[in-house]
Amino acid sequence: MPSLQDQLLKQGLADEKQAKAAKKEKKQQQKQRKQQPKGTQSVNETRERARQAREEQAERDRELNRQREEEAQRRAVQAQIRQLVETNRLSRKEGETAYQFVHNSKIKKLYVDEQTVDALARGQLAVVCLDGTYDVIPEGIARKIQERDESVVVVLHERKKEDDDEDDPYAGFEIPDDLMW
Structure with a gap:
């Protein structure tokens, strides 16, 4: 029985040049198979490269997820701060005295x-x-905001103990109303 190659040549679907190229390629493939010990090395290398690529992709995905999580956390904190400020701000409409700060x-x-x-x-x-x-917000709210983000609180003086000392030599003297610092 003639081979498929011979049949294609007789039908005119292939020529001698294509037949020789196919034979040459087939011989090269057989030669490579004989040189490799049963193909285990190329399979192992391919598996190793595929495993390494999966690990690298998983690491990139974990890093990307971590960055997304940090961004979501930062946005949530900013939303909390915004809500605290908006619900607790004091009205400054009737203010006539200038309060200066840095x-x-x-x-x-x-x-x-x-x-x-x-x-x-x-x-x-x-x-x-x-x-x-x-x-301007109350001190307790400012402390809560400071826990979340210190850069938002601009002025918050530390509370001192009350100035009502019994040994205060100036306790009997009243501060004039027109005295401005």
Whole structure:
């Protein structure tokens, strides 16, 4: 029985040149198979490369997931801070007294009332900066915000013990109302 190659030549679907090229390629493949010990080395190398590629991809995926998780965490903290500030900010509409403070090595000014200035100086209130806007909030809320992100709280003075000392030599003297520092 004639081979498939002979049949193709008789039908005119292939020529002598293609037949010789096919025989040559077949011999080269057989020669390579004889040189390799049963093909285990190339299979092992391929498996090793595939395993290594999977490990590298898994490592890249873990790193990408970690970065996404950190970004989501940062956004959640910013949302918490924004909510705390928006729900607890004090109104500054009737402020006539300028309260000056330093932020990013620049002197900033807020107009608030006298009671707010006194509370800011005593550490009962704090100034926060969120999206370039300054707001006055209570000290307890400012401490919560500081736990999440210290850079948001601009002014928060430490509370001192009350100035009502029994041994205060100036306790009987009243501070004049027109005295401004």
